[in-house]
Amino acid sequence: MNKIIIFISIVVSFALLDFGITAKSQLDEFKYSYSQLEAGNLELKSKIKVMESLPKHEPVLISKEYSEVLNQIRLLESYGGTSMNVQLEASPDIQDISSHYEDTEYKGIRGLKIQIVVDKFSKETDMGAVLDDVHLLEKNTDFMATEISKNNNNLIVKGEVYGL
Amino acid sequence: MNYIQFNNKILINDGDTVRTIEKGAFPDHYLLSIDTASVCVVDVDVLIVASVEFPVEKKDSILVRKFKELYQYESYVIQDEKIDNNLFQVIGVKEQLVREVNSLIGSEKIETFVPYPIALRNALMNKKVNLTNTIVFVDDIGSERLLTVFDGLKFSRTRVIPNNGEDILPEIKRSQIDFFKKTEEFLSKKNADFSILVNNKTLVNELSKSTEKLQIQYVNIPYPGLEGLKDIDTLIKYRLPEEEIKKKKEIELRNKIRTLIFSICVVLAGLFYFLFNKVQIELVSKQCDLANQIHAQLEEKIKVLDKETYHEALKTRKTLNYGITYLSILEIIPSSYTVNSFKFYKTDKWNLEMTLFTERDGVYDQIPCIKILKDAEIRDIFYNNQPGKHLRVTL
Numbered sequence: 042m043n044k045i046i047i048f049i050s051i052v053v054s055f056a057l058l059d060f061g062i063t064a065k066s067q068l069d070e071f072k073y074s075y076s077q078l079e080a081g082n083l084e085l086k087s088k089i090k091v092m093e094s095l096p097k098h099e100p101v102l103i104s105k106e107y108s109e110v111l112n113q114i115r116l117l118e119s120y121g122g123t124s125m126n127v128q129l130e131a132s133p134d135i136q137d138i139s140s141h142y143e144d145t146e147y148k149g150i151r152g153l154k155i156q157i158v159v160d161k162f163s164k165e166t167d168m169g170a171v172l173d174d175v176h177l178l179e180k181n182t183d184f185m186a187t188e189i190s191k192n193n194n195n196l197i198v199k200g201e202v203y204g205l
Numbered sequence: 206m207n208y209i210q211f212n213n214k215i216l217i218n219d220g221d222t223v224r225t226i227e228k229g230a231f232p233d234h235y236l237l238s239i240d241t242a243s244v245c246v247v248d249v250d251v252l253i254v255a256s257v258e259f260p261v262e263k264k265d266s267i268l269v270r271k272f273k274e275l276y277q278y279e280s281y282v283i284q285d286e287k288i289d290n291n292l293f294q295v296i297g298v299k300e301q302l303v304r305e306v307n308s309l310i311g312s313e314k315i316e317t318f319v320p321y322p323i324a325l326r327n328a329l330m331n332k333k334v335n336l337t338n339t340i341v342f343v344d345d346i347g348s349e350r351l352l353t354v355f356d357g358l359k360f361s362r363t364r365v366i367p368n369n370g371e372d373i374l375p376e377i378k379r380s381q382i383d384f385f386k387k388t389e390e391f392l393s394k395k396n397a398d399f400s401i402l403v404n405n406k407t408l409v410n411e412l413s414k415s416t417e418k419l420q421i422q423y424v425n426i427p428y429p430g431l432e433g434l435k436d437i438d439t440l441i442k443y444r445l446p447e448e449e450i451k452k453k454k455e456i457e458l459r460n461k462i463r464t465l466i467f468s469i470c471v472v473l474a475g476l477f478y479f480l481f482n483k484v485q486i487e488l489v490s491k492q493c494d495l496a497n498q499i500h501a502q503l504e505e506k507i508k509v510l511d512k513e514t515y516h517e518a519l520k521t522r523k524t525l526n527y528g529i530t531y532l533s534i535l536e537i538i539p540s541s542y543t544v545n546s547f548k549f550y551k552t553d554k555w556n557l558e559m560t561l562f563t564e565r566d567g568v569y570d571q572i573p574c575i576k577i578l579k580d581a582e583i584r585d586i587f588y589n590n591q592p593g594k595h596l597r598v599t600l
Contacts, residue, residue, distance in 0.1 A: 043464040050468030057475030064482035071489040078496035085503040089510060097513040147515045148508045168544075169535070173528025183519055189527055190548035203519060205512065 101183065103153050103204030110182045110202050114157065117174040126158045152201040155184070159196040171196060207239050210321065210430040211306055212247035212365060213349065218431040225347070236309045243317035243434040244310070245324040246302055246443075247351060247363050250276055252295045253391050258287070268295050284441045286323075288358040292391060296320045296441070303443050317434060318443040322353050322360040324433030328426055329355070329402075331436070338400060339385075341377050344429055345405035351430075352377060354384035354399075356392060373408070374415055377401060404429060525555050530600060533577050534559070538596075539570035545593065555600040560586065562593040572596070 101109075159171060168191070175198055178184055186200040210216040217224045252275055256267040268285050272295045281297035288294045298320065306318070325342060334340075336355050344351040348368050354361035361384040366376050381399050385392070400420035403409045409423045426432055444452070527549055534557070535544070542561040549557055563569055572583055572594060581598040 043461060046464055046468050050471045054471045054475035057472065057479045061475065061478035061482050064479060064486055068482050068486045068489060071486060071493060075489055075493045075496060078493060078500055082496060082500050082503060085500070085507060089503065089506055092507070092510040092514050095514040095517045097510075098516045100512040100515070147511045147518070149512055150515045169528040169532040171528070172531050173526065176523070176526045176528060179523040180520075183516060185519060185523065186527075186549070188548065188550045190546070190550075191544075192546045203515065 100150075101204045103151050103202060106183050106204035107153060107155075107202050110155070110178065110184045113178050113181050117178065120174075126160060147203075149205065150203055151205065152203050154199075154201050157198040157200075159198070160194065168196075206316075207242045208431040208434040209242050209244045209310070210247065210324075210428070210434075211244060211302070212321075212351075214346075216346070216428060216431055218428065223428055223431065237311060239310060239314060241314055241316050242310055243319075243437070244306055244315055245319050245321045245430050245434055246298055246306065247321040247365065247430070248299065248302060249320040249322065249362065250281070250297045251320075251322070251360060251362050252276075252297075253288070253359060253388050254285075254293050254295050255291055255391075256293055258291060264293070268293055271295070272297055282443045282445065284320075284443060286358070286439075286441065289391075294359060296323070298443050300445065303445055307445065312444070312448060315442075317437060317439075319434070319437065319439055319441050321351070321363055321430050322355075323439060323441060324430045324437060325353055326355060326358070326360060326433065327437045327439075328429040328433030329424070331432070332424060332426060334402065334424065339381065339398065340400050340402050341381050342424075342429070343373065343377065343401065343403040343405070343408065345403065345408055346428070350376075350408075352380045354380050356384070356388065359388055359391070361387070372411075374412060374417075374419075377412075525549075525600060530557065530577070534596075534598075537576060537578050538572055539568075541568045541570050542572075542594065557596075557598050557600060559596040560588070560593055561596065562588075562591055 157175075172189065175186060175189060179186060183203045184200055185203065186198055188197075188199040190197050190199075206220065208218040213228065215226045215228060217226065252272050254268050254271045256264050256271075258264055265285075269283060272281065272283055276297060280300040282300050282303050283295055283297045285293045285295045303318075307315070325344065326336070329336060329342070336357060339354065339356045342351075342353050342355065344353070345368070350366045350368055350373055351363050352366060352373075353363045361380060364376065364380055366373060400422060401412065402422050402424045403412065404424050404426050406423055409421055412419070412421045531547070538544075538561065541563050543564065545560045545562050547557060547559040549555060561572075569592065572578070572581075574581055574583070577600075578596070578598060581596055583594055583596050586593050586595045
C-alpha cells in the first residue's frame with residue numbers, strides 16, 4: 042500500500058514537474074519578450090526626448106508643399122534669368138524616407154519625386170549661382186535634392202518634396 | 206518514579222521509603238494513583254537457547270519454539286537477551302502475571318517491566334560485584350528469601366524460600382546444582398565452585414558457622430531488586446500480546462501517515478513548482494501586455510512628433526551649398542581646363558564627379574590636390590579623341 046502511494050505520488054509529481062518545466066520555458070520566453078519590449082520602449086523614450094527638444098511646426102500637405110516649391114522656382118527664375126523646367130515624375134516615393142536619410146523614420150511623411158531640368162542658360166549664367174539657387178530652394182521649402190548633374194547643356198536636379 | 210517488586214508480597218519504593226504490602230490486602234486505588242513506575246517480577250522462567258542471530262525472525266522463531274517445548278502448559282510473554290555469540294537467554298513471564306501487574310498499575314504508567322534477576326544483576330553490577338564466577342545471591346526480605354544463581358550474564362530462575370528458621374544452605378546448594386545442571390553445556394568453567402552473596406549480616410554469620418568451606422560475602426543492598434530498577438539500561442519490557450499488536454498497529458499507522466505526508470510533500474513540491482511558474486507567467490504576461498500598450502502609445506507619440514518635427518529634421522540635413530562647393534573646386538582647377546560635365550550624388554555623404562577637358566591644344570596642367578580636393582581621386586581619361594581628367598571627391 043505504502044509503495045503504491047509512493048509510486049503514485051512520484052508519478053504525479055514527475056508529471057507536475059514536467060508541466061512546471063514546460064511552464065518555466067514559457068516563462069523564460071515571456072521574460073525575454075518582455076526585456077526586448079522594455080529595451081524598445083526605452084529606446085523610443087530617448088528618441089521622443091530628442092524629438093521633443095526640436096522646434097515644432099504644423100505639418101504641411103504634400104500638394105501645398107509642391108506648390109510652394111514651384112513658387113520658389115519661379116521666384117529664382119525671375120532673379121537669375123534662368124529657365125527652370127520642373128518635371129513631375131508623378132510617382133510617390135514608395136520607399137521609406139529612412140532609406141534616403143539615416144536615423145529617420147518620419148512615419149506618415151510622404152515623398153513626391155520631382156525632377157528640375159534647367160535647359161536654358163544665358164551666356165552670362167553662372168553655374169555656381171544656379172547651384173546656389175538649388176540650395177536656396179532646399180532652404181526655403183521641404184524639397185531635398187538627391188542628385189544634381191550637368192551634361193551637355195542640361196542641368197538636371199533630382200529630388201523629392203516631403204509632406205503629409 | 207516508583208520502583209515496585211512483584212512477588213507474593215509487593216515491595217514499593219517511592220524514592221524515600223520502602224513499603225511491603227500483602228497482595229490481598231492491597232488497596233487497588235493506591236497503585237492506580239501512581240504516576241510512573243518501574244516494575245520487576247520475581248516469578249520468571251529462564252532458558253538458555255543456542256540459535257542463529259540472523260535473520261531476527263528465524264532467531265525469534267527458534268527461541269519461542271524451544272521455550273514452548275519446555276513451558277508448554279501456560280501462556281508466557283517472552284523476552285530474550287544475547288549472552289554470547291549465537292547464545293540467548295530466554296526469560297518468560299506468565300501472561301497472567303503481566304495482566305495482573307497491568308491491571309493493578311496500568312500498562313501506560315509502566316516505564317520499565319523487567320524480570321527480578323535482571324534488576325538484581327544490574328544492582329550487583331552497580332556495586333562492582335564480580336559476576337564472572339558462579340555466585341548464589343540470597344536476598345533476605347524478612348519473611349522470604351530469594352535465591353538466584355548468576356554465572357556471567359546467565360542467571361537462574363529465582364527460588365522463593367519461606368523464612369521459617371530452617372537452615373537455608375541446602376536450598377542454596379540445590380539452587381546452584383539445579384542451575385549447573387540446566388546450563389552445564391553452556392558454561393565455560395566445568396566445575397561446581399561457587400560463592401554466596403547475602404544482603405543480611407545475621408544470615409552471613411549463620412552460614413559462616415557451617416563446617417563446609419564456602420565463600421560467603423556480605424553485600425549491603427537491602428532491596429537489590431528495587432535498587433536495580435534505578436538507572437537500568439535494558440531493552441527488555443514485558444507487554445501483553447494485544448498491547449504488542451496495538452503498538453505494531455500504531456507504528457504501522459505512523460509509518461502510513463509518514464508515507465502519506467512524504468507523498469503529499471513530494472506532490473506539493475511538484476505542484477508548487479508548476480503553480481509558481483504559472484503564476485510567474487501570468488505576472489510576466491501582464492507586464493508584457495502593459496509594455497505592449499506603452500509601446501503602442503510611444504509609437505503613436507512618435508508618429509505625432511514625426512509630423513511636427515520632420516520639417517526641422519530635414520532642414521538640419523540640408524548642409525551642402527552646391528554653388529559654393531562648385532566654385533571652390535573651380536578655384537583650384539587650373540584655368541586651362543573646362544568643365545564638361547559634373548554630378549552631385551548622395552551615398553552616405555555627398556559626392557561630386559567631374560569630367561574636365563582642355564581647350565584644343567591647351568596646356569595639360571597638373572590639378573593640385575589641396576583644400577577641398579585634398580582627398581580627391583583624379584585620373585586621366587580619353588573621350589571623343591580628346592584627353593581629359595576625371596575627378597571624384599567625397600564632400
